[in-house]
Amino acid sequence: MQKASIVGTGSCLPDRVLSNRDLELMVETSDEWITSRTGIHTRRIAGKGEQNFQLASKAAKSALESAGVSAADLDFILVATMSPHMIMPSCACFVQAEIGADKAFAFDINAACSGFLFALDLAAKYIASTPEMKILVIGSETLSARVNWQDRNTCILFGDGAGACVLESSDNGGILDSILHSDGKLWNLLYMDSPASKNPELLDPERKGCFIQMSGRDVFKYAVRAMEDVVVQLLERQNISINDIDLLIPHQANVRILGKLMERLGVAQEKVFINVNKYGNTSAASVPIALDEASREGRLQKGDLVLFCSFGGGFTWGSMLLRW
């Protein structure tokens, strides 16, 4: 069966940097608290001209350039997001128009922070059945618009950004295996209710429903256990050990979650890519931004075994193994 290979990556971060010191002026918090509990120092916040689809389109152009693929040759654009520019049309349709991918079909998926992995898995299955397809997969978020800036439990965690990759079929390497899970029974531990809407019947008077609501401690506990379990499941199914992995690129939620995950998996820190300190949790964008940085920093060599894992609202979680 033809495998899907990542032939180019790109990312785009908004210009504005929001530091922990800036947050000290907005809510009752401290740089020391945020750093020690999350490892986050700064995050990026979208401004004018940096709407979700605009960040996504810039990341897309960069991925297309690195792949040497023209937008006009794309067959399919898939955007993972939970903070789209509009509910309808999809962010993917806006990206299609922005980059000029006239022959592609386009739609969004929402699997919260696991969205990029779920999207990659779907794209890989399209390529398995139609190997001539060229597919653009993007994870893109502007969560700053969906965060309550008076809620110190959540506003310190999230950031905006987009990451993208181009997929083509390949005879060797590419996406080797993936395992995805969901548990909708736990939806109320991490959720975002009705989107801001001009319809007064849908608009929450206090707009509380429009913001991310989170039971932080529970999410923390489930995230560590779920990511550990799904990584072990995948390694066992592939009959390999964590030592065979050249680079682990996990969802960038929080340094403490990643620390616990590394400890439980027994993986050395130098084999784990971490940039949550700079960008905070960018949800569906975190893995593709990290992948693009890892690639541009020379952390990935041809033939390397790369492992992704993620966890997010739903709950949703998964892991994916690929040969670079």
Ligand code: UT7
């Ligand atoms: O993609 C998944 C997305 N979600 C996550 O990754 C979140 C996972 N959870 C976490 O990372 C952690 O639970 C947090 C970083 C959100 C919170 O850390 P914690 O150690 O679990 O703290 P806590 O929620 O138990 O709160 C401890 C105290 C509380 O005060 P009291 O009740 O003990 O007086 C909070 O009110 O810390 C307080 N607190 C803060 N203090 C200063 C909560 N947020 C802040 C803050 N600054 N920003």
